[in-house]
Amino acid sequence: MAAREVGGETPKDVFFWRQDERLGNFGDALTLVLLDRLFEGSCLYPDHAIHLIGSVITAARTKAVLREAKRAGDETRRLLFWGCGKKDGLALDEEAHRRCTFLGVRGVLTREALGLGRDTPLGDPALLLPRIYRPTTHPATSGRVLWVPHVHFGDPTPEDLDGCPDHVVMRPDIPNTAQDCERFIDAIASARFVMANAMHAAIVALAYGVPFAFWSGSGVNAPFKWADFTSAFGVELDFHRTYAGALAAYDRTRPDRAVAELDLTPLLKVAPYRLRERL
Structure with missing residues (x-):
């Protein structure tokens, strides 16, 4: 993917669907708006593959990241998801789940599918755009x-x-x-x-x-x-x-x-980058 600057740093490990194609997909490409306008500085979670929006909590995605890490001799690679969701109600396998960091998910159904605690922040990051x-x-x-x-x-x-x-x-x-x-x-x-x-x-x-x-x-x-x-x-x-x-x-x-009753503050508090000062 093309390099993006976040407060002068290039997040090398950010992923979103169709990022390498000539035409992307609006919802997934909102990742770029979040990087440009919401965050600054380097990621607070080094050695993670970062996912900021979209239905990317899938077995296929976790397998792809871990397979690539294994080829590179990296046994510590993890995946980070912030405000993302699943496409179905199926749990991830134990190994994949162990290698994931969930800082918040899109909704209750994803939270339940993953067996996460009720204190896990909820909300799609696109709700933060205003x-x-x-x-x-x-x-x-x-x-x-x-x-x-x-x-x-x-x-x-x-x-x-x-x-x-x-x-x-x-x-x-x-x-x-x-x-x-x-x-x-x-x-x-x-x-x-x-x-x-x-x-x-x-x-x-x-x-x-x-x-x-x-x-x-x-x-x-x-x-x-x-x-x-x-x-x-x-x-x-x-x-x-x-x-x-x-x-x-x-x-x-x-x-x-x-x-209007959904409090997005908990999601912001666990953001994987520092927030810009005006927030």
Whole structure:
């Protein structure tokens, strides 16, 4: 991956999905915004593979890190997860779990799957974005309904768009830069409503107080992770196909009120880097 500076230091061991591809994925690439705006200095946990966001607590990921470490003759290598989540309710095997440091997880479902204590901090780090980034108006989405498909699934169909007012579709396949992530945040924060088939489009909308819905689209990637996210603040949200149904559900459930009760201070207190002074 390209080197990123955190207060003058280069975090060599930070991982996020699709980081080495020409186009990344918005939610995972938010790692770069966190590195640029939330943290400073070097990592407080040397000799760890660092994971700051996303559904990366997987058997495949742990095996890949430990396999690479073994080839390098490193028997002490560990994985660190901060605010990340699982894609399913399965536990990691004993060896993998022993080599992981969990500083906080995305939701109750991940915490339970891993057998972590109830004092483990909860919350997706994208909920912290309003503390570190102030969006500007995005002319393409301002006042419009924004549809964000998952990177693996298709754009909205005429049936999805039936009855939807002025709308725009933006795919989350974006260059792996903090600036491109921030422009996508601008687009979400400027919208009147967000239909999200990509989970972090929903999370960012919620963080900035924009009405949103989980959109079923042409498929749902890892339903567990969506339920895990909302379990952190005690609500369950259904998936919707049309804007009319989604809007009615949002007005009925008001997840913005529930998430306002989620205290992210415990997650910040265990951050793997020093926080910038303004926080």
